[in-house]
Amino acid sequence: MSKFIIVDESDNIIGAKERSEILPEDIYRVSGLMLANSNDEVLIARRAYTKSHDPGKWGPAVAGTVEEGETYEQNIIKEAEEELGLVNIKPIPGPKIFRNAEHRYFAQWFILKMDKPIREFKVQEVEVAEIKWIKIEELIDAIQNQHQDFLAGAPQWLDIVKSLKDE
Secondary structure (H helix, E strand, O other): OOOEEEEOOOOOEEEEEOHHHOOOOOEEEEEEEEEEOOOOEEEEEEEOOOOOOOOOOEEEOEEEEOEOOOOHHHHHHHHHHHHHOOOOOOOEEEEEEEEEOOOEEEEEEEEEEOOOOHHHOOOOOOOEEEEEEEEHHHHHHHHHHOHHHEOOOHHHHHHHHHHHHHO
């Protein structure tokens, strides 16, 4: 069973725990990937309906909890391959945010530009129910107006999503 990195409020590693051992006061690490294309679209993924946390909610293209012995970057590269079949990617580090809610974690965001049709992704169905490209403006509107369809942390991605349009 893999263990997840536990950190302090400055993101310094203080231990590792199995998922079932993580307490509400624990802080862990998450990596996320914003995948954009040249059509001002972002890839979003609906979490599998069998997930224990937020089943069926829309989230970023890829996300994962950082395991013991991994860096944020190693984790997102591994997760991108497992969840979408992406290999040999070189994501660009983006902002790191802290979420202090029901789940407490640091999320290191990565950004990747790629023009790839949906049919060419190899979706890991145990993790992901579906994926779709969505126009940046539509995603911003959806997060603001249908927030119940998205992961609770989605409003924190808005600045990242908006920055993709400015590039």
